[in-house]
Amino acid sequence: MTDHLEVRSGAYYDSVSLMQVSRQVAGAPGVAAAQVAMATELNLDVIAGMGFSVPAGVQPNDLVVAIRAEDENGVASGLTALETALAALRSAGSQAGGFGEAPAPRTLGRAVAVGAANLALVSVPGQYATVEAYDAIDRGVSVMLFSDNVPVEDEVRLKDAAAARDILVMGPDCGTAVVAGVALGFANVVERGPVGIVAASGTGAQQAMALLDAAGLGVSHCLGVGGRDLSATVGGRSTRQALAALAADESTEAIIVVSKPPAAQVLADLEAYAGELGKPVHWATLGTGRPDLTAAVEAFLEARGQAVPTWPSWPAHDSRDPLDPLDAATGASGRYLRGLFCGGTLADEAMLVAGAQLGGIRSNIPLAPELALDADLRADDHVVIDFGDDGLTRGRAHPMIDPTLRLERVAAEGSDPTCGVLLLDLVLGHGAHPDPGPELADAIRGAREAARSGGRELPVVVSLTGTRGDPQDLAATAAALSAAGASVHLSNAEATRTALSLLSDLPADLLSDTDPLGGPR
Incomplete structure (x- = not known):
């Protein structure tokens, strides 16, 4: 192998863009691994962990390029891919306008002042995000805080500061928003329409938008508020601001609030507040005994007097050759459900739906502390893993961009005789992998073939979140x-129920007298 490392001083690019650049470089012919990132402490640790020696004295505004290739030709191929990707970023920036002959702003606050913006998107490592967000708030503009790993105490302070200025903080860890038809972060292509969404969940918002799109309804705005907003600590601060903004918006006729399981008192307070706004507010907030996201959207449609469609599904096509020994599996199946997700809210929903039948499910984002997986993320049990959790994305692109870790686990489950059904999600839209279907299809095919070679069948179910307009098709x-x-x-709820139905001959001892949270029914 041949290693190449270089430092480009003062060449700043945002972290979301560099995630895509790293993937493009890593996919170049002859390249085994690549990391293109700003020289923050976290990124330098990741690059050092790959075995590269980073020279002393690099600064956070320096760009570090690390390429491991089969040979010098592979390095050259990676560098060519790098220059192509960076040129595309520069071209996109130049098409956005610019400021004539004036020097580029060196702070977010100055950029807001020069550009007369009313919304700033902050996507920097968490330890720097709070300062940048305050800079925007001081200028009187709302903030979409894409950054994660922001302390919850800082989140509360930022949201209080924003409320005092009557503006909105979306986030931290706000991955999805659509503002006046403009998609920000991971977002699907949707028509403009009468439905406003407030979302304490990225993939939950995308699931709601995908279902609304299939029902023929468009979205006025989707305002993300960060996954912790409905927690007891944050208290729904941004949700209140977003509800008020949508209630004042003439293009919004009705509102849906989407959330991971909220704190009970916070939800009750928000329901009381929403009742005073003068516009119908519907709740798609997950939790034990509450409707799943699909059921919540169906209730919303019924309340509007609109027919509930048959949600799109595509049956599995089995291309097995009964005369091929590899395909002549015994029909024996593993005992356990294994869910491998990129979306945290979709994983939560799957655990709630499946847990109603199976009891508590082990996870790295467990619904109860006693259900937490060990660091190796393995257990001889029902398991659901969120590969987009903060603990698995430090120094690594989100799995909606780079699915490598999940694809490796798909392969491992194919060879694991305890895996009875594999449940996966795939989320399309802006910001995500440009064409994730073929890679995941290959992984599914490989896992099923591995299972057959071990004498068992491995049913696979995929929850596919997307719209007709998404670039991935x-x-x-x-x-x-x-x-x-x-x-x-x-x-996603239908996918989970299908997976349960395929967990063939479910032994009685796998059915639990506990609820999805691990307690007694």
Whole structure:
């Protein structure tokens, strides 16, 4: 192997863009691994962990390029891919306008002042994000805080400061928003319409938008508020601001609030507040005994007097040859459900839906502390893993961009005789992998073949979140997954129930008298 490392001083790019650049470089012919990142402490630790020696004296505003290739030709291929990707970023920036001959602003606050913006997007490592967000708030503009790993105490202070200025902080860890038809972060392509969404969940918001799109309804705005906003600590601060903003918006006729399981008192307070706004507010807030996201959207449609459609699904196409010994599996199946997710809210929903039948499910984002997985993320039990959790994305692109870790686990489950059904999600839209279907289809095909070689069948179910307008092509992606042998569903709840139905001959001892949170029913 040949290693190449270089430092480019003062060449700043935002972290979201560099995630995509790293993936493009890593995919170049002859490249085994690549990391292109700003020289923050966290990124330097990741690069050092890859075995590269970073010279002393680099600064956070320096760009570090680390490429490991088969040979010098591979390095050259990676550098060519790097220059192409960076040129595309520069071109996109130049098309956005610019400021004539004036020097580029060196602070976020100055950029806001020069550009007359009313919304700032902050995407820097968490330890720097709070200062940048305060800079925007001081200028009187709302903030989409994409950054994660921001202390909850800072989140509360930022949101109080924003409320005092009558502006909104979306985040931290706000991955999805659509403002006046403009997609920010990970967001699907949706038509403009009468439905406003407030979302303490990125993939939950995307699931709601995908279902609304399938029902023929458009979205006025989708305002993310960060996954902790409905916690007892944060108290729904940004949700109140977002509800008020949508209530004042003439293009919004009705509002849906989407959330991971909220704190009970926070939800009750918000419901009382929403009742005073003068616009109908509907709740798609997950939790034991509460409707899943699909059921909540269906209730919303019924309340508007609109027919509930049959949600799109694509059956698995089994291409087995009964005369091929590799395909002549015994039909024996593993005992356990294994869910491998990129979306945390989709993983939460799957655990709530499946847990109603199976009891508590082990996870790295457990619904109860006693259900937490060990660091190796393995257990001879029902397991759901969120590969997009903060603990798995430090120094690494989100799995919606770089699915490597999840694909490795798909392969491992194919060879694990205890895995009875594999449940996966795939989320399309802006910001995500440009064409994730073929890679995941190959992984599914490989896992099923590995299972057959071990004498068992491995059913695979995919929850596919996307819209007709998404750049990855919803129908083509579904067809690729279906051809690989997966049952594909637009509704995550329907996908989970399908997976449960395929957990063949479920032994009585696998059914639990505990609820999804691990306590007695």
